[in-house]
Amino acid sequence: MNREEAFVIVTKYVKxxxxxxxxxxVEAAMQFYAEKLNQDVELWRVTGLLHxxxxxxxxxxxEHPQAGVSILREHGVSEEIIRAILSHADHxxxxxQTLMEKALFACDEITGLITAVALVRPSRSLYDLTSTSVKKKWKDRAFAAGANREEIARGAEEFGVELxxxxxxxxxxMRKIAPQLGLEGNLKPE
Structure with missing residues (x-):
């Protein structure tokens, strides 16, 4: 399964x-860590994209993600990717167990919180966003209430990276794909 085949699956089932x-x-975050940790970049990207x-x-x-397993198998997705997708949901x-499984869990929830913080900034951009801004919003439990802070913290800990x-x-x-994400705002990349 390559990235292009995975994207076909995504666009078939997600509107x-x-x-x-x-x-x-999540795909971008998985790619970042695969490159940083000298892992299989294509495998990690596809896993993040399909999760x-x-x-x-x-x-x-x-139902999610367990009911999707049969669809993934029909499309020839590897058991390694399927297992990682199943492991990203505690339920x-x-x-x-694997580094890739831990990375997927660590990268999933945090992308939503980062997106939410970027969207409330005057710039509406990732280009001037830092963890300091995310930390300020972290404490406000009413902000992006759907982003499970405990899960985010546990994900980073399990993955072995300081939060x-x-x-x-x-x-x-995420900055690398800010235009695709609609998170350039009124800034341009440095």
Whole structure:
């Protein structure tokens, strides 16, 4: 399974552009860490891209992501990727064992919080966003209430990266695709 084939799956099952953007953001973060840790970049990218492909058709914890497994198998997705996708959701009972599985869990929720913080800034951009701004919003539990802070902190810990360094890393990763994500705002890349 390569990135292009994975994107075909995403566009077949996902119509909501915000959800596609989330998957692109996770893909970018996974690519960043694969490169940093000398891992299989294509494998990590595809895993990040596909992780929520079934959320629109299976939008409950009883179904997502487990009900999407048969679809992934029909499309020839490897068991390694499928296992990582299953492990990114605690309720599946699939423990995170590999570095890639831990990376996916660590990168999932944080991208949503970073996006939310970027969108409320005057610039509406990732280009001037730092972990300091995210940290200020972190304390306000009413802000981006759907972003599970405990899960974000646990993800960074399980992955072995200090939380605020992780936030900076994911911001850097997402900056590379800011135009695709609609998060250039009124700034241009440096």
């Amino acid at each position: 909501n552009q915000n959800l596609i953007n989330h998957m692109l953001a 929520d492909f079934d959320w629109e058709i299976h939008p409950t914890l009883e 599946t009972g699939v423990p995170r 605020w360094q992780h936030v900076d890393n994911v911001i850097l990763a």
